[in-house]
Amino acid sequence: MSGSGSFEQALNLIFSFDPALMEIIALSLRVSLTAVVIAAVLALPVGAAIALFRFPGRGALVTVLNALMGLPPVVAGLMVYLLLSRAGPLGSLGLLFTPTAMVVAQTLLVFPIVAALSRQVVEDLWEEYREQLQSLGCNRLRAIPTLLWDARFSLITGVLAGFGRASAEVGAVLIVGGNIDGVTRMMTTAIALETSKGNLPLALGLGMVLLLLVAIINAAAYQMGESAKRRLG
Template identity: 70%
Template sequence: MTASRQDIRPLTSAFAIRRFRPTLEAPVNDIGTAAATAIDLVVTADPALARIVLLSLRVSLTALLIAALVGLPLGALLAVARFPGRGLVLSVLNALMGLPPVVAGLLIYLLLSRSGPLGPLGLLFTPTAMIIAQAVLIAPILAALSREVLEGLWEEYAEQLRSFGAGRLRAVPTLLWDGRFALLTVLLAGFGRASAEVGAVMIVGGNIDGFTRVMTTAIALETSAGNLPLALALGMVLMAIVLLLNAAAQATRQVAQRAGA
């Protein structure tokens, strides 16, 4: 296949109209029937549903790993470092936490497009482009939240660490380990943000059926297309993931409190 990934973009609308057809022959405007069909899709692990969910998890978890490798060390460095302009850096970091997803998606699109600096890599309209978009969005969140957590630990243990001959930079690994429970909550927050993303991943991924379609973009597409059963099924799975994340975050906080007691 010699066509580049960018050549797929004009076909996106053609892929988009290939909608899942409910297994039950019932009008999609019947909410009760649509909900029953959606539950059946979830319980039976419908292949179309499972494919979308698995791709969503793969993209979001990979983006979280990349963002954590950048954001957590950066947050730790900002927690212990004192330098001219630190306040400005923190202000920019906090501003990036509210970066509009569509703006991030547009910037990444320009970088990965055929005429962009990374165009020859052919990453546009692929899961890799979606991972990059999500990582760019959540890395500032992880950095800012981890900085707040680790700055408190640094203030608490600074004198003790200095007495052992550990300077600011050498204290970073110790702070990351000591704050691991609190940082796990930060990671869960980042994953929740990534899994709920719509705008940026739709711009750089194209929402191509069977290739770059994730839960959020599929819900938007199927709802507008009137295919309520699949949209409801995906919504149920996404809500279940959110509830599990909240439960995990609560359990993590309780473990951290017991560990600190």
Template identity: 55%
Template sequence: MNDIWHGLTQAVRLIADLDPDLMEIAGLSLRVSVGATVVAALIGLPLGAWLAVNRFRARRVVIALLNALMGLPPVVVGLFVYVLFSRSGPLGVLGLLFTPTAMVIAQVIIITPIIASISHQTIRELWADYHDLLISLNTSHRQRITALLWDGRRALMTAALAGFGRAIGEVGAIMIVGGNIDHLTRVLTTAIALETGKGEFGMALALGFVLIALAVAVNLSVHFLSRTESSGRW
């Protein structure tokens, strides 16, 4: 019991003092996860909309595959990226292994199917409502997708948030491709695992509190932005 209280008080002190190591780890974690979410959204949102608007023979197979990839094991993704960027791998010459860039790539692979699948569900409902109107206006496929993405932008924020939540809490893949190197690739989740293994519960708890705070802050920010935009229409 004393160890728990000691860890809690130490965690509060580290956060209150804005411990440099803690802030460095939190900053890198936020940059990697936000960067991965932005890239995945730029890929997944148009992909989901394209699948909702277009009809082709293998469409159901592609959608089923996309839904299946939502449960893609992160460690398998990490292994794939590791092999891809290792010295003997096809892209080893780029020297990206054990860098934040490799961590972003791994997270993009993990969360893109999530964002694409959720956006497909959202855009499919909008397409059912706007189908006749957009067809009558003789719009192109690109114009239809753009219009649907814009009209459903608030709902699509949920897809981006789902991707961010998965990214910020990811540990397996980024441990493999990042190596958990101090002052280079150590993020909140990998640092928590390391500090817990070392018995440094104070630092581990502080990192955990910051991780929760970042996730909540991003979600609340998007929520309030969405409400502000919605109220501004009236």
């Protein structure tokens, strides 16, 4: 099949809302959004607490957190696989090769990104507003929600960056999800599989949707950044 023919069929699949295509897209969005929400809920207060409190080993913790921002997806997938396999500590739960396992893997990838960014942003804001907050009787613990709210535009940009990484990731979800048709097949894993099978229309359709999704995420992150600059300006 020619490239133009595959492209036309890919467009037809998208605009006809092909059930197989929509099922894969829906699962991908559900897994990635769930992982990002969980990671953000955990990482934002953790990052803020690391920024505001001083304790032994803080420097090492910050270094590890920054290093984990570049955690290879296959390593994250392997860690979750060992955790959820039958011989692992959580093997009895039977979560391996399920969407839940993929959520865990993507949460592990997104958490350090959001935590490291929130630590840096909150630490900078604390240095700027510390005297003012302390004069109002606001200690470090009580300052956490105030500073997180004040930095919301910058932090949302970080969360969007985490979602971008989660939605475009293939290694970890392939290891823990298994790419099972109708169960754990996501856009990235489906693109790799369908390309190897020669099913270019479906692969191209998924690729176009994924590119559109990444473009929307980047546009949203840019607008958030501009809003933060205008606010500070």
